[in-house]
Amino acid sequence: MTTDGHPEPWVASLFPAARAVWAKHDFDTDGWLPLYRHMADSAAVGGLLWDEWLPPQVRRLMAAAMPDGEADARLLVTWLCCVHDIGKATPAFAGQVDGLADRMRANGLDTPSRKQLPDHSHAPHGLAGQLILRDWLTSRHGWSKRATHQLTVVVGGHHGVQPTDAGIREADRRPELLRTPGNEQAWLDVQYELLDAAATRTGAASRLTAWRDAEIPQTAQVLLSALVITADWIASNPDLFPLYPNAGTRAHDPVRTREAWRLLGLPAQWRPREPEGTPAELFAARFELPPGATPRPVQEQAVEAARAMPAPGLMIIEAPMGEGKTEAALTVAEVFAARSGAGGCFVALPTMATSNAMFDRFLTWLAHVPGMPAEAASVFLAHSKAHLNEDYLALMGGGITLDLDRDGGDDRAVTALIAHRWLRGRKKGMLASFAVGTVDQLLFLGLKSRHLALRHLALSGKVVVVDEAHAYDTHMNTYLDRALTWLGEYGVPVVILSATLPARRRRELVAAYTGERDGHDHVEQARAYPLITTAVPGVRADVTEPRASGRGADVLIEPLDDDLDTLTSRLETELSDGGCALVIRNTVARVHEAASRLRDAFGENTVTVAHSRFLDLDRAANDAALVAAYGPPDRDPERPARHIVVATQVVEQSLDVDFDLLVTDLAPVDLVLQRMGRLHRHPRGERQSDRPAPLRRARCLVTGVDWTATPPEPVRGSRTIYGEHVLLRSLAVLRSRLDAHADAERTVRLPADISPLVQDAYADDDALLPPAWKDRAEEARTAHEVARLTQREKARTFLLRKPATPGKPLIGWIDAGVGDADDSHRGRAQVRDTAESLEVLVARRAADGTVTTFPWLPDGRGGVELPTHTAPPAEAARTLLASALRLPYQFTFGATIDRAIDELETDMVPAWQSKDAHWIAGELVLFLDEDDRADLAGHHLHYTRTDGLKATRAE
Template sequence: MRSPWSPAAYSCWGKLQGSETSHLPLVQHLQDAGDVMDALWAQQPVNVRRLFAEALGGNDGARAFVCFLASAHDVGKASQHFAFKAYPAGRSDVAEAMRAAGLDVPIHVNRPLGHGLLGQVHLVDWLIRRHAADPLRAQHLGGIVGGHHGSNPSDQDFIDARNAFVEESNGWAKVRDEILDGFAIKTGADAWLGCWLAGPIPVEVQVLTCGLVIMADWIASDESLFPYEPPSEDRVERALATLNLPAAWAPFKADAVPDELLRQRFPRLGPEAGLNAMQREMVRVASAMTTPGLVLLEAPMGSGKTEAALLAAEILAQRFGLGGVFVGLPTMATSNPMFSRVRDWLDHVPSGGVTSLNLAHSKAGLNDEFAGLMPWARSRPPIYDDEVGAREAAATVHAWFLGRKKGMLASHVIGTIDQALFAALKAKHVVLRHLGLATKVVIIDEVHAADSYMRTYLKRVLTWLGRYGTPVILMSATLPPAQREELLCSYADGRAGRVSLPQTDAYPVIHVVDQGGVSVVGTASAGRDIEVALRPVGDELNWLASEIDVRITGGGCVGVICNTVARAQQAFDTLSRSLDCEVLLLHSRYLAPHRAAREADLVRRLGPASDLRPEKVVVVGTQVLEQSLDIDFDLMISDLAPVDLLLQRIGRLHRHDRTRPAALEHPECLIRGVDDWATQPPEFPVGARRIYGQDALLRSAAIVEGVGSVAIPRDIPTLVARAYDAKPEVPEAWRAATREATKRAALEQSSKVKRAGDFLLADPRRKSNLNSLISGPAADPDDSHGYQQVRDSEDSLEVIVIVRDGEGYRLPQGVGPHSGKAIGYSTPEAPLARALAACTLSLPHSLSGVWIVDRVIDELESAVDVSAWQASPWLKGQLALALSSEGVGELVGRRIVYDLSHGLIVESEQRVERP
């Protein structure tokens, strides 16, 4: 079959196979990319296709736009700066074929320019010459080609590229023109270019198009799908059938009444389950919205916010054509159980076929449920449905989305909030994260957990999502009013522009931002108010033991929450020695399998439907007891913390309806963790001040001393508002210290926001094209540094704990099927490597601070040779901490102990001072 291209155009290479004889002509790769885009476009959810159609002249114009730009993305490879690379690649035959076709191919080019930049410059020039485009409007298309490798050229880059083209022989420009002319005709773009260039193309359309072009390019570049061989007529069909990407989620319209809908989607709640007032209002709000928007739900702990959000997400996705959900949680520990809940919900949502699912955080591969869904390890039997019999799960893991930077493109993604915040980071390929989020209903739980640094990114993400018209659901039980205003206004900035916020004291409460502005809906509480007595107590551990002993004479389950691991371990030791009952400890410094087992045991025994509740138990823990674990205590004892977090802890007190021991019928929370309540103002431990700051602790202490009791949930919004008021109410004797602490906190917050701004993606309201969108200093979010750039914390040092066994090493006990297994000196096989990777611990700040971390790393590297680990993807870059069979070791003169009761203990036998 005669090629439609000139010999010169057909001679240009697009892909090489090293020193082998085969290669892929550039025009064939571009044809493949355009054809892939045609198929991808058909799979995009309705909301994306609608957004493009509104900006590009309708559905046909939108399809032509994306297919043309995918077909043009590598046009810059038709240049000397790319063509010469055939020589160093050992493919002089390819270079000589281009020479024979009349193209000047140099043997070497000094400082070769990227083909994305060269393609952008020529596309802009072609639009100006061929279609009389305004140069600025031409950049709206050109920037998509220039950014298809994940970053965007600067003004100086354009100057350099234009100079490079001036030095080029004329044959290259003719080939590039031929390619653009040819694909403009093939894709139908020639009929639409005048329309596209007549007005500005919204920057959000440019960003999403760039993401789609990258996706099409990556698929078309896969040699296993698109081999370097003469094309057949069914080349693309065969490739896409092999790839078999699932279509976007398309839930069917639900006909059930709201209460029945709850029972259908969450059968585990039982046949008598019904919506509470808040959940009913969420369903009504989602059903009544006329345009996509943001829903901010503030409701008490344990009131069923997750179920409410998922029901609303299904309705919003069905009504506005979204193709999936993203659910973001504060931590990996909270993300893992949510993965199971969302997956179970999806299995009960009727939809148009199997969609894709992903767990997105740095240790997702260690989640057994997620690992069992991998294409090579699927073990779940079919679901049985009473109406249709056996059927496949509604969502499953697809191998393509497991690739680097592709995870957010799956239809449904559950992970840490960081995965959403990365969309506001100036990092390569951020447009893929935008494409992933823009196609989903975005749900972020525990939104109050984001500090001022993280909120800088969250607010920017919300502005972009507002620009896309992406539905967002935010949830919190304890959100300060100022933070509520920030979040609502940030979304409105992208969606509706400047808005006025209605004032309300309602709680629970739902705020809605859509194209019409902001509205507020108060709802009835899910149940009765619980009056909780607050009692400041001393910090002496022997007194604490005596007090608990008296309180649980007739039985009771007690929660003791401490602000640091060291305090929790000290309390555990004292209470274990003093009390004649079971005492348990839970914190973040357990090996992941050990912590998961302890958490599961707590939920099993202290959860809402447990018939295994012990007569007496004391659970000592840290902030891990604050959220995610649906457990219930008869008495709560907590270190002083900021009021919103203190209320979260109190939310674990008398959480479920059950008969209480007579002495603990009335809920009470004892507040300790203060050096001396009698001083003016009170004095707080160093650890608490380092975590929360003096300002937040003073405000909280004033409230605790002033109120005597709180009504949950009625008092939650009032107390949170008081705690975060610009002029806090404190005793007269505290005011000077409080003013100083508030001033210091404001300076620290301002510094956090400024640091975050160094890596912050541009505001969509201030961008007309993609030029310089990604040219800043941010690292790749898929690397470890990206995590630190959306969380304002020092790098922690993670180690894998192994046990020294004679001359060799083995895994610790209690970590799964490989417990106690010997570790050889060669690269571990994948199952053993995965088991090792699960045995990680983050060392405390005293061993990972900047003043000591280098010494610790040097000592770890010299103690255990892990060079063989570098060949394992599970273990590459990891350090090992070797302990004796009794769990004892040493680091920089400090005794290290690990056991199943305490977790990791670092003893200060030899004090290591900061310089």
């Protein structure tokens, strides 16, 4: 009996040598944990994860792979969790701690020191465990060696990387790492004794014969791997499972497990219920529609299409900007989740800004969704700047309390939305039930990287919503398609949203998800708009054509010479009676040039700049100010009488803003249409009567082009960003309107013209191109195809393979991967094909050496002194961290970026690199002088609150 009165079956069944094998050690406290104890802890956690945390959607997939269904699947999970560390019962591992190795030696296990085993790195304990388990299954239970791999690889990969065939061969060539020569039988006896005990105690012993002939799909192998990793991380936490000899009454199960699970407090998953009622009733309940308001046709049809599908699968919703696609997707997600057994939802967006904008809407939806866990639901904002989002910070405190009608009756219950302390960070955050974040989190699903199985587990239990699907290039689409293939194999429901999706891309998405390349001609041929496409693997895809909502706008479009004097003169005329104009430039340099000239003409206070080259805190404040001034009328924005916003693409998708006049650089036609979505976005008075009289007709002036050239030539910066081929196609489909003289001929009718323009622009047909453009267009097309091929091939370097046939093990699954890839710049660069760039923290340093934050920062963060002789206080360090800035493209080139890093490292503050400064340790800091200037790598830098960072090459 144990000290708490509970029997300890593991101790009772093991001989002293097996009890002496150690698994955990803390050098600071000299605490330790025997292997048998960690095995029991891990098995217990694995069972609790299955019973109380894992969504039904995941359990069903794993159950389908096993002879006895869910009972077998649960048993397999607990058994693999139990045996995952058997490789620690080897001399290669045990010799790391002399005192604990002495204990094993005293019990008959000859254990050389690490120095006596120079090749120990060839048998890390995960791989060693895979080989030991393989030998045990073949010698004790009659398995073929080939049959063992699909399960033993789970043990081998529990530290995030599955072994390769070459690694297995190398370890097999060094048997002394698994069992000491001359003492082999003693080691073998202990290893098999522990495995026998694990099989008996978990109940797996009675099922091993039945499992021998099972062919487990790679999807199930991945999920098994992820569950073992998760259980191991929990069972390895000494705050939850204390080490010996100070474990006290928490030394043995079941009290030890029960108390650990209570302390962990892992929130249960969402248990969605099938939403009842008409779409109108459902939308009214979820989104608090005002009296008399009804869902738009595309929203109603999306719900009906989801209900009509034979099983949850893929839905693509194409509809105009402002039609409520997001609300439609969340409602469809609820239908899908109830039918699939999903335990959560992830919404993926192109940028951090769009993710932040979505997060508040997502929380509002969650506040009205039934089926929430009894006490708390876990939420995660999945991007690297989440610590700057006030809504997310609130979840990290006490959370947001919801008063829900959980059971559909009159009884109310309280649930909190929380950012759970254990479900945070780059590796574990996506395991939260509900998440909003950048699309990178989804693209990583197809990137060979360490701990990839955890990301697969995180997404396999959710409904996935992908917004702005048109916003990705060939490189990103390669990863998106592979992610969709795996999601389709998992049976994960997916909703994809776009206002401007090329028909060929629609077909590619369906093919990727279903795994069926042929049979989708009708999907690509559909030309209706709005359009809903649904697909389930093995079933012919269906296309639904919702009726238009009747909302729309006629936008007059005309060319404008790319001359700052011309721009200024035109805006003076257009804004003579007041009004708010948006000028979108494709590069920051063009923003600065235009803003400077317009300020000379209109005054400093009449022109605002918005782009990505601001400090994080300043950019967040800029976005908030734009929405406050130019947001929907029902928010009562403080709209200026006359103002000009000069911005880059940051306003293209991320902000709900509304302007009277639009001037835009030429861009791909789908993005031009997106930009038009910021023009007369909301009604202001009857027939826009609240706008100045000259601006009551929506007008878009297209600039950034030399209109006198043949063909018209986009400016260099635009060609660099988008490529000349795509821009020429955009010009070709808009040409008749840009060359027209009558208003009727210059009109782009939204939404009626969206799909025809996009489909024509991205078609292979060159009939729209004037003959005089032929030579230039052919050169541009060739360059475009070469660039696409290069992007596709580059993406394939680290692209995860498609799921293999059932039974094929995950050996070498992520071989030659990128290592640790997460939501850092390095990780994002892998899936976005971005050049290496340099992010720095920025502070002001006075002539006397005093360092402070910038004086204008909000919420008392401005002008805070940052000590240089010691680590800054936590709050000051967080403010500095929130003053991050990405240096411009000039600093992406090899010699320049290397020189910049060298100069920044030379200027490092030693006290800021200590463990006490963990918030900022390792970060590069750019110090500006009292005029907010600095010289770096041959460039003059100047930062202002109004314009952000300007960089000019030093003469």
